Amino acid sequence: MASVPVNELKQHIGKQVELRGWLYNRRGSGKLLFLQFRDGTGLVQVVVGKADVPEPVFETARRIGNESSIIITGLVKEDTRSSLGVEVQASDLHVIQEVHDYPIQITEDVPNIDKLLDQRHLWVRSRRPHAILRVRSEVIQAIRDFYYNKGYVLFDAPMFTPASCEGTSTLFEVPYFDSTAYLSQSGQLYGEAGAMAFGKVVVFGPTFRAEKSKTRRHLTEFWMVEPEVAFLELDGVMDLAEEQVRYVVGRALERCKEDLKVLQRDTTLLEQVARPFPRVSYDDVQVLLQKLKAEYAASSDPELQKLAKDILKGGLGDDLGAADETAIGLHFKQCVMIHRYPRHVKAFYMKKDPQNAERALCVDVIAPEGVGEIIGGSQREDSLEELLSQIEKHKIPMESINWFVDLRRYGSVPHGGFGMGVERCVQWITGCQHVRETIPFPRTIYRLNP
Numbered sequence: 001m002a003s004v005p006v007n008e009l010k011q012h013i014g015k016q017v018e019l020r021g022w023l024y025n026r027r028g029s030g031k032l033l034f035l036q037f038r039d040g041t042g043l044v045q046v047v048v049g050k051a052d053v054p055e056p057v058f059e060t061a062r063r064i065g066n067e068s069s070i071i072i073t074g075l076v077k078e079d080t081r082s083s084l085g086v087e088v089q090a091s092d093l094h095v096i097q098e099v100h101d102y103p104i105q106i107t108e109d110v111p112n113i114d115k116l117l118d119q120r121h122l123w124v125r126s127r128r129p130h131a132i133l134r135v136r137s138e139v140i141q142a143i144r145d146f147y148y149n150k151g152y153v154l155f156d157a158p159m160f161t162p163a164s165c166e167g168t169s170t171l172f173e174v175p176y177f178d179s180t181a182y183l184s185q186s187g188q189l190y191g192e193a194g195a196m197a198f199g200k201v202v203v204f205g206p207t208f209r210a211e212k213s214k215t216r217r218h219l220t221e222f223w224m225v226e227p228e229v230a231f232l233e234l235d236g237v238m239d240l241a242e243e244q245v246r247y248v249v250g251r252a253l254e255r256c257k258e259d260l261k262v263l264q265r266d267t268t269l270l271e272q273v274a275r276p277f278p279r280v281s282y283d284d285v286q287v288l289l290q291k292l293k294a295e296y297a298a299s300s301d302p303e304l305q306k307l308a309k310d311i312l313k314g315g316l317g318d319d320l321g322a323a324d325e326t327a328i329g330l331h332f333k334q335c336v337m338i339h340r341y342p343r344h345v346k347a348f349y350m351k352k353d354p355q356n357a358e359r360a361l362c363v364d365v366i367a368p369e370g371v372g373e374i375i376g377g378s379q380r381e382d383s384l385e386e387l388l389s390q391i392e393k394h395k396i397p398m399e400s401i402n403w404f405v406d407l408r409r410y411g412s413v414p415h416g417g418f419g420m421g422v423e424r425c426v427q428w429i430t431g432c433q434h435v436r437e438t439i440p441f442p443r444t445i446y447r448l449n450p
């Protein structure tokens with residue numbers, strides 16, 4: 001008998017099948033046992049009746065602990081009460097490995113996430129992480145499909161790099177034979193070389209930042225998707241970011257319904273992603289934040305009062321902080337594109353706004369529901385002279401960046417792109433409190449294990 005995956009059982013109603021996998025949980029005793037069986041594709045209830053199987057099989061089913069590996073033979077029956085629509089009436093059960101001391105309790109919530117993360121190699125079998133990581137898988141596939149279908153060339157950037165892309169404060173240094181390499185903070189600079197060669201490229205890979213702060217949205221290793229396009233100016237960068245976010249969220253809503261249900265995700269705001277994203281300048285956002293700060297401070301909601309204290313904490317004219325982004329999300333209840341930040345808070349490669357030398361032609365996409373920035377992008381400085389002066393201002397060693405300057409010496413054109421952190425996007429879609437749940441093995445300042 002061929003074995004059938006749980007998610008295909010519905011096509012086998014009325015038939016005998018073999019299931020291969022693990023015992024997830026068990027209820028019942030006496031004459032009837034209800035095994036929750038999992039095989040990675042889903043969970044199904046297997047009913048073991050004392051009268052329906054040989055005595056030793058019933059004893060085994062009663063005795064084995066969670067995560068014992070098993071092969072079950074049984075009849076598939078329709079069961080309209082379960083979300084799967086079927087259950088299995090067991091006629092035989094064979095144990096591959098009997099387990100009695102599985103270290104994780106079956107719980108639906110995350111009571112002690114640090115302890116569970118210590119067991120991450122096992123915890124990924126549980127329903128919640130399983131659902132989150134399936135959404136991640138769909139998000140990544142959607143990203144790949146989006147760019148592939150639009151004719152972008154996948155252009156891989158190196159992980160060992162000679163220079164910093166996003167400032168030196170979060171650089172990981174690695175001994176590299178007789179010199180020092182840095183783990184890539186972003187593949188963008190290489191993406192720009194790709195855009196000049198292929199027109200439209202997308203860099204997609206892991207990136208690294210030595211983030212010393214402990215927040216719920218920072219990892220030290222995360223995945224970034226970075227399109228980079230020749231002749232694309234800031235408005236085009238915003239159009240592309242909007243289209244990509246809408247596509248990715250749409251795919252997750254369409255194909256991860258069951259997973260989002262497991263996560264009890266209220267998808268009301270996610271469905272709003274189809275509406276246009278407001279585009280607001282940094283200067284207008286400052287005015288809005290001052291207004292929201294006053295409004296929340298006067299509110300009777302203690303949460304809002306607390307938030308009000310942290311709004312514009314950096315002061316007017318500074319980079320936006322987490323509270324600012326939360327307030328913006330609360331206000332718009334939709335992804336918002338904030339453009340033209342002050343140049344001094346942004347990276348060296350961003351193009352100066354020709355209308356205002358203090359501003360950069362850049363955009364951040366802020367997701368609602370407390371997630372904050374999911375995308376950072378810009379039009380790039382395409383003038384050789386301006387770029388050289390920025391490199392000098394940011395004290396970037398010329399020998400490590402000269403190759404990049406070549407891109408402005410040989411056929412420079414206006415161009416731009418952005419980077420989206422996959423984990424931040426998955427955090428938003430799944431409604432996870434902390435970004436560390438959105439990657440199989442999170443790396444943070446406090447975690448290198450397992």
Ligand code: 4AD
Pocket residue numbers: 165166185186187188209211217218219220222224226227373374375376377378417418419420421422423424425435
């Ligand atoms: O805004 P960032 O720093 O932009 C860049 O790196 C550009 N070079 C991208 C480009 O234009 N090609 O980072 C981009 C995104 C952020 O918006 C966020 O989603 C994610 O990367 N990100 C992080 N995600 C998790 N943990 C961290 N420590 C992150 N830092 C950035």
Ligand code: MG
Pocket residue numbers: 364373375376
């Ligand atoms: Mg950013």
